[in-house]
Amino acid sequence: MTPPHGVAAPLHGVDPAWLPDGALRGVGARRVLVRGEGVLVDTARTEVTHACAKFGGKMVGEGEAYELLLRVTGGGDQEAEGFLLERGDGRTTVTAATPAGLLHGYFHVVRLGGATFVDAPPETHRPALDLRMLDHWDNVDVHPVMGQVERGYAGGSLFWRDGKARAEPERVRAYARLLAASGVNALGVNNVNVHATEARLLTDRIGEVAAIAAELRHYGIRTHLSVSFAAPLLLGGLDTADPLDEGVRAWWRAAVDRVYDVIPDFGGFIVKADSEGQPGPFAYGRSHADGANLLADALAPHGGTVHWRAFVYDHRQDWRDRSTDRARAAYDHFAPLDGQFRDNAVLQVKHGPMDFQVREPVSPVIGALPATRVAVELQVTQEYTGQQRHVCALAPMWSEVLRFRPRGGDGPTVGQLAAGGGLVAVSSAGYDPFWTGHPLAQFNLYAFGRLAWNPDAEPGQLLDEWIELTFTPESTGDPALLRSGLRAVLAGSWATYEKYTAPLGVGFMVQPGHHYGPSVDGYEYSPWGTYHFADRDGVGVDRSRATGTGYTGQYAPPWSDTYETPDTCPDELLLFFHHVPYGHVLHSGRTVIQHIYDAHFEGVEEVVAAQEVWASLAGLMTPARHARVSELYEEQLRCAREWRDQVNSYFLRKSGVPDGAGRLIH
Secondary structure (H helix, E strand, C coil): CCCCCCCCCCCCCCCCCCCCCHHHHHHHHHEEEECCHHCCCCCCHHHHHHHHHCCCCCCCCCCCCCCCCEEEEECCCCCCCCCEEECCCEEEEECCCHHHHHHHHHHHHHHHEEEEEECCCEEEECCCCCCEEECCCCCEEEEECCCCCCCCCCCCCEEECCEEECCCHHHHHHHHHHHHCCCEEEEEEECCCCHHHHHHHHCCHHHHHHHHHHHHHHHHCCEEECCCHHHHHCCCCCCCCCCCCHHHHHHHHHHHHHHHHCCCCCCEEEECCCEEEEEHHHHCCCCHHHHHHHHHHHHHHHEEEEEEEECCCCCCCCCCCCCHHHHHHHHHHHHCCCCCCCCCCCEEEEECCCCCCCCCCHHHHHHCCCCCCCEEEEEEECCCCCCCCCCCCCHHHHHHHHCCCCCCCCCCHHHHHHHCCCEEEEECCCCCCCCCCCCHHHHHHHHHHHHHHCCCCCCHHHHHHHHHHHHCCCCCCCCCHHHHHHHHHHHHHHHHHHCCCCCCCCCCCCCCCCCCCCCCCCCCCCCCCCCCCCCCECCCCCCCCCCCCCCCHHHCCCCCCCCCCCCCCCCHHHHHHEECCCEEEEECCCCCHHHHHHHHHHHHHHHHHHHHHHHCCCCCCCHHEEEEEEEEHHHHHHHHHHHHHHHHHHHHHHCCCCCCCCCCCC
């Protein structure tokens, strides 16, 4: 009998992404027994029942012969979400200590496909990170500037529409299914910039959050809520939000109690405070540890966590003042507070010191807080990497970040340091039929979940995995040609995007406000602290200890020394750390100015080549998917040419140095 839980059937008019029915063949053609109790076990049963109905297999009962056994034992070596895979003698067994582990084991079997049933030694799988969370920057009301989804490029919100909940549980559950299949286990349902309407989700509108949580729960995803630090003032009628005021503390305790009354498995809060106009503890002369601990104490009796964002800086900087450095801000604010946060307070740190640029160094904050739980924050939504109009596969960038060792030598990697707090990312998903706007941007969403499960996963293997799941043999006439073409357009796309945008780590150079397309001086004289300082002689920001802002001193050795001089700094980060002459010779042997010219011409040429490969894949996938990507490639090529011509013309005019290859620069 099919239990009343789970989703299984694809939604009409919505792309199935990496869970088309064809991906279920390996399970669906077998005799399968599922043992265990609970909501997530019921979900696994429904998944198996659907797969068997499609491919002729059978859900069997106790005592019947089976080829695949999925079981919860309540013990063993598996941790909360881990599982043991055993294959041999004509049977495959997935054993988990918990229902969550069983569901992850089921999706692992789906990924393996037919290989699930090939004899192999036992394998134990467990996530490297306990928390693997997507934050949605979704607004309940349509914001007059940022719209329904801040920095969203995939249609409207999956959860909210024009001031109300969408009330489309099937779509929410289908999204939860995709996320669980990639490894995600937590989700924030609203924007970290909490406006007046969204603030009320904590109180009189908590029932709408509970309805979303009810759907996410079927796939083991815990719901989190972004809250305003000023909620006691905005919602509670208090005259203060001072984190040390007993009335404020009592208000938060009561508010949290009411949340858990309706969402018993609620994960906790996400807070952006004293940042870009959001209220925070600085207004009361208190520290960010005081602010975070206020909420941590209210959540602790229920097992909840507060994720306190470290994105705190002066966004009203005087551009004339070169001693103030936005890159320093998070470290300067939070490193002195190490050890002062509660055990259930997590400091959520962006992976780079600025703002999700196509190239940044790893934030020194990540390695500077040994006594604090740290979560590393990535951005799946492509705010600065093409806004889901450009192909830009981000897994290679994230992999570099996660494998970086902030303390050098044999010290822990970023992925290991994040084990205490988790890996978090801003979601790219929306109400678009393809979920992510650009169909190929689905890979970024999938890869985030897989890297959160295993930060050491190889990006190339994840790409192959996503392709095999998404483009099943049933969906294409020539699987080998299609897969080689997809690898060709995706594998090097991050490097291509970097080539035709801001050079050598300097960042930004985008149109102010919406951040799409080139504007070399767009932020150069603004208060946002995002400068490149190009003049007639050179370009870049001096962040050295010897002559600059001292930012390099925030790193532990050997990086503090590696980044200190142009001679030792990696080429790809040179202009982030140093102001150098246009004639400075890179480790590549080219001068800075020639690199700028060459990279921008190469980037456009690579887009042209990728577009041609994509055109050759017509007829090998659904017409709608191919047409959407083809249309977007036209825009990517137009924009890449604009980047090339504006950046090259700008630096030719600044430097007076001609292109060594004699190409046309305007």
